[in-house]
Amino acid sequence: MRPDIPPDRRSTHELYEQFRAAGVRKTRVQRQRQRRVAGSGGWARHVPGPALGAIAAFLAVGGGLAVGTRVFVSDDGSAVRGDGSPGHDITRAPGDRRVAQATAVDPEVADARWGIRAYTNDQGATCLIAGRLLGGRVGRVVDGHFEEYPDDAVSVCNDLSAEHIATVKRPDTIDNHARVLLFGLVDRTVTGLSYGPRDALKPLTVAPDGSYLVAGIGTHPFAGQVLQVSRGAATKEYLLQPPTS
Amino acid sequence: MFVRARSDPGTFGDVYLAYHDQVLRYLVRQTLDPEVAFDLMAETFAEMLAHIEAFRGDTEDEGRQWMWTIARHQLYRWRDRGRVERKHLQRIGAELPRLAPEEFDRIEDLADLERFRPILERALAALSEEQRQVLRLRVVEHRPYDEIGELLGASAGAVRIRVSRALRDLARILDSLAASEGLLT
Numbered sequence: 382m383r384p385d386i387p388p389d390r391r392s393t394h395e396l397y398e399q400f401r402a403a404g405v406r407k408t409r410v411q412r413q414r415q416r417r418v419a420g421s422g423g424w425a426r427h428v429p430g431p432a433l434g435a436i437a438a439f440l441a442v443g444g445g446l447a448v449g450t451r452v453f454v455s456d457d458g459s460a461v462r463g464d465g466s467p468g469h470d471i472t473r474a475p476g477d478r479r480v481a482q483a484t485a486v487d488p489e490v491a492d493a494r495w496g497i498r499a500y501t502n503d504q505g506a507t508c509l510i511a512g513r514l515l516g517g518r519v520g521r522v523v524d525g526h527f528e529e530y531p532d533d534a535v536s537v538c539n540d541l542s543a544e545h546i547a548t549v550k551r552p553d554t555i556d557n558h559a560r561v562l563l564f565g566l567v568d569r570t571v572t573g574l575s576y577g578p579r580d581a582l583k584p585l586t587v588a589p590d591g592s593y594l595v596a597g598i599g600t601h602p603f604a605g606q607v608l609q610v611s612r613g614a615a616t617k618e619y620l621l622q623p624p625t626s
Numbered sequence: 627m628f629v630r631a632r633s634d635p636g637t638f639g640d641v642y643l644a645y646h647d648q649v650l651r652y653l654v655r656q657t658l659d660p661e662v663a664f665d666l667m668a669e670t671f672a673e674m675l676a677h678i679e680a681f682r683g684d685t686e687d688e689g690r691q692w693m694w695t696i697a698r699h700q701l702y703r704w705r706d707r708g709r710v711e712r713k714h715l716q717r718i719g720a721e722l723p724r725l726a727p728e729e730f731d732r733i734e735d736l737a738d739l740e741r742f743r744p745i746l747e748r749a750l751a752a753l754s755e756e757q758r759q760v761l762r763l764r765v766v767e768h769r770p771y772d773e774i775g776e777l778l779g780a781s782a783g784a785v786r787i788r789v790s791r792a793l794r795d796l797a798r799i800l801d802s803l804a805a806s807e808g809l810l811t
Contacts, residue, residue, distance in 0.1 A: 389728035393646060396668055399720040400675060401639035406719070407675070408636040492726065 386525050391492055398516025398527060478532070482588035483564065484514055485596045490555050495596050497564050498530060508536035511551055511562045511594060522555075545570050546610050548619065552600065561602050563621065564594040573611035576621065582609055601625050628689025631678055638675050645690070646671065649697050651736050656701055656797055658746075658765045660733035661725060665710040668722050670697045672714035705794040708786035749799040757792035764789050 386394050481497035496514030501507055510530060512519045520529035539547030548565040567574060567587055574593060575582040585608075587593045597603055605624035610617050631638040649670055654663035673696050674681075683689055704710055715722060725733075750758055763774045764785075771782040771789075778785065 389732040392723035404635040404638035
């Protein structure tokens, strides 16, 4: 397996990622300003000033805009549509792509963090992929360099309306050591989340946006463990992984 | 790379990758403090990115001159105020990562301070006893500012200023000694 980012370069690398991200944001703002100055669209003339400014500011900070019929506005202002198949990720939705609020510190490697990238497909399902978190981006480390996941990275998409929770397990590695990432989303009806052996459940922190993430050590860290979901007085258990023996 | 970053700030990361170690080496030789040098280096590149549209040059060499001017101004401000202002890092939405012990070692190795040591010793001999004492406590023994303050009966802030001014005076002496031997960058 390839080595991770050398420990004596982590901070300089993290700075690089932050400068890169800040530069991309700056470019986006410049292009938005240039488009406004060009002022060719009737759309720009008809939208009231403060609303236009708010939309431009929203796009400038890397957000997206889902308008009515779930058309996503991508970074260059063009419309992007999904492939229409329910429960599957679309091939590209950069405008809506965001880093979820739940993050996890690696249990063994100092200063390494895990995060989740999310977007909503045109079926209204939320699509998630987890990986290394660096400089506000989610990806993987290859040959000591961080690479953000491409737009078409395979994500798991879930509709929360039926079960109120989406749960994903994904194997990964860090410094040649195996990890399994347990992550997902809950809707507002979920009041508590915990995991572990049935007789020793631990609380699982849910971020304000409903996301959660924990990194387990080894290839089967959740063997024989359950995920318990509370919705008021009612609880429901999901077996995370069958016991190994 | 500077000209390209001016028209497309998304490529500024390439400027940082190409030059950050050079700037870091210069700053750690001037400050003798890896943590301060890293802080100043980060703020230097943050200032460059925040004002990339103000860069007027057309060549890589002019870009480097602009970079060194900003780095020197960051150093002078630190010497005067005893602290690094992170206003440009904040402006671009970046946070300063904390250095791990291995990174301290790498930065010290980068500065090749061992080769620098003979000149450093000559320059230190030209300082006052009080200045040598505060530099010994901070730079050689790596004591925290508040601990030095307790030893000397001063606040941590006053100690920071004493250290930065001692380093400023040391730098003036070093400049004249080291420039002739090409050891400053």
